[in-house]
Amino acid sequence: MPPHTHADAHAVDTAARLRAAGLRVTDSRRAVVEALGERPHASAEELFAVVAQTVPGTSLQSVYNALGDFVDAGLARRIEPAGRPGLFELRVDDNHHHLICSSCGAVEDVDCVVGAAPCLTPSDAHGYAVQVAEVTFWGVCPACSADRAAAVPAAS
Amino acid sequence: MPPHTHADAHAVDTAARLRAAGLRVTDSRRAVVEALGERPHASAEELFAVVAQTVPGTSLQSVYNALGDFVDAGLARRIEPAGRPGLFELRVDDNHHHLICSSCGAVEDVDCVVGAAPCLTPSDAHGYAVQVAEVTFWGVCPACSADRAAAVPAAS
DNA sequence: GTACTGTTTTGAGTTACTCAAAACAACGGT
DNA sequence: ACCGTTGTTTTGAGTAACTCAAAACAGTAC
Numbered sequence: 001m002p003p004h005t006h007a008d009a010h011a012v013d014t015a016a017r018l019r020a021a022g023l024r025v026t027d028s029r030r031a032v033v034e035a036l037g038e039r040p041h042a043s044a045e046e047l048f049a050v051v052a053q054t055v056p057g058t059s060l061q062s063v064y065n066a067l068g069d070f071v072d073a074g075l076a077r078r079i080e081p082a083g084r085p086g087l088f089e090l091r092v093d094d095n096h097h098h099l100i101c102s103s104c105g106a107v108e109d110v111d112c113v114v115g116a117a118p119c120l121t122p123s124d125a126h127g128y129a130v131q132v133a134e135v136t137f138w139g140v141c142p143a144c145s146a147d148r149a150a151a152v153p154a155a156s
Numbered sequence: 157m158p159p160h161t162h163a164d165a166h167a168v169d170t171a172a173r174l175r176a177a178g179l180r181v182t183d184s185r186r187a188v189v190e191a192l193g194e195r196p197h198a199s200a201e202e203l204f205a206v207v208a209q210t211v212p213g214t215s216l217q218s219v220y221n222a223l224g225d226f227v228d229a230g231l232a233r234r235i236e237p238a239g240r241p242g243l244f245e246l247r248v249d250d251n252h253h254h255l256i257c258s259s260c261g262a263v264e265d266v267d268c269v270v271g272a273a274p275c276l277t278p279s280d281a282h283g284y285a286v287q288v289a290e291v292t293f294w295g296v297c298p299a300c301s302a303d304r305a306a307a308v309p310a311a312s
Numbered sequence: 313g314t315a316c317t318g319t320t321t322t323g324a325g326t327t328a329c330t331c332a333a334a335a336c337a338a339c340g341g342t
Numbered sequence: 343a344c345c346g347t348t349g350t351t352t353t354g355a356g357t358a359a360c361t362c363a364a365a366a367c368a369g370t371a372c
Contacts, residue, residue, distance in 0.1 A: 024338050024349060044328080062351055064329075069350090082236035082290075085328060099278050099286070110278040120291065122255050122266040128295035130255070134238075135276065135291050139284035180318060180369050200359080218320055220360075225319090241359060 010034065021073035028058045032066040036076065036090050041098075041107040043085040081107070081136060095119055095132070101141035103148075110137060166190065177229035184214045188222040192232065192246050197254075197263040199241040237263070237292060251275055251288070257297035259304075266293060 014033045015025045023029065028051060035050040036042060042050075048063040067088050070076035077092045081100050087107065095117040099108040112119045112135075120133040140148070170189045171181045179185065184207060191206040192198060198206075204219040223244050226232035233248045237256050243263065251273040255264040268275045268291075276289040296304070 026338075026350065028351075057352090059352055061330095061353080065351070068330095078238075080236075080238035082234075097278070099282060099284055101284065102287070108282045108284070110280060110282075113279050118293065120293070122253070122293050123269050124266060125293075125295070126255060126264045126266075127298040128255055128257065128264070128293070129301060130293050130295035131258070132294045133291060134294065135289060137274065137276070137278050137281075137284070137286050138288045138290065139281070139286035142283040145285060182319065182369075184320075213321090215321055217322080217361095221320070224361095 017075065021070075021075045023069055023073055023075075027055045028062045029066045029069075031055045031058065032063055033070070033075075033090070036088055040089045040091065040109070041079070041087045043087055045085065047088070079107075081105075097135040097137065099137040099139060101144055102138045103140050103144035106141050106143075110135075173231065177226075177231045179225055179229055179231075183211045184218045185222045185225075187211045187214065188219055189226070189231075189246070192244055196245045196247065196265070197235070197243045199243055201241065203244070235263075237261075253291040253293065255293040255295060257300055258294045259296050259300035262297050262299075266291075 014030050017033065018025045018029055031051040031054050032047055035047045039046065039050070044060065044063050044067055047067070048058070048060045051058050051063060067076060067078070070088070071078050074092060076088050076090055078086050078088055079098060080086045081098070084105060089109075091109065095112045095115060097110040097112055099110045100106070114120075118130050118133040120135070121130060122128075122133075170186050173189065174181045174185055187207040187210050188203055191203045195202065195206065200216065200219050200223055203223070204214070204216045207214050207219060223232060223234070226244070227234050230248060232244050232246055234242050234244055235254060236242045237254070240261060245265075247265065251268045251271060253266040253268055255266045256262070270276075274286050274289040276291070277286060278284075278289075
């Protein structure tokens, strides 16, 4: 067998990314990065549930530590939609926005038309040095729209 | 003395507003509305501190109740900037945005150029029925900029 | 004034974290 | 291959910002 089988490819990338960010490579960190890759916009608890499958000893606190370190290192970004726990994503290199279902909480990325932050400027900056414009779109996702139509059918 | 002195004017308005919203008029609710009028973008705790001065018996829970009822009745709006407790405001009739100091947390209202919600639409709505676009500008306020300049003076 | 019903109080419970100390493990050097 | 350093994880406690619920209380219509 060759030294690196195809299955290792991801793990190798992940390790390199962690090292490049100045972080030591540990099983739990690798697992958190990979879980985040598969589920963007996951909460710490959700990631912990995934990570606990592959790295049994991991604690929730470690997941919080890892996520905090990733954010500090610029490897991950944290968003905090109103009324929900913090969510994490690996997409950090562009200025994109979010579209959130106010019914089920599903989160979609929305490309920023402008690209660079701040993509908008306030009508009156009040003397502030504005760094970013955070845009969150709230709506109802297709699945929830369908559920509602089924639950409250239009009078015929 | 006339039946209503000048000092009552506010109280009368407030009572009418509460009644119009279908809420009973109580001392604590009146105090919360008035405190909110003086400090837009205050948290429940901050409002409690103010209200406790004028209506000594009031509990923090009552302030939460009142604010929740106001939001449900459309009398107040709740915003939840990342990393901060929920803040409340009485300005509900227009679609405006917020500019927040990432250093001290000061909040300013920013008029929406468009006016009606949603003032922006996502580049790709992913099939969602978008109701609102929430925009939060993050920057450094003049006071904090000045503090920084003083703390870290440019090399001369 | 009385009844009805909404409001407030009190107190417990929850979520989503943060903080800190001690045990442990990655990695560079030898 | 081992060792030491220093970063990481674990364990456990602690906190902020709430929510929930039952009983006491108080507006409001009559």
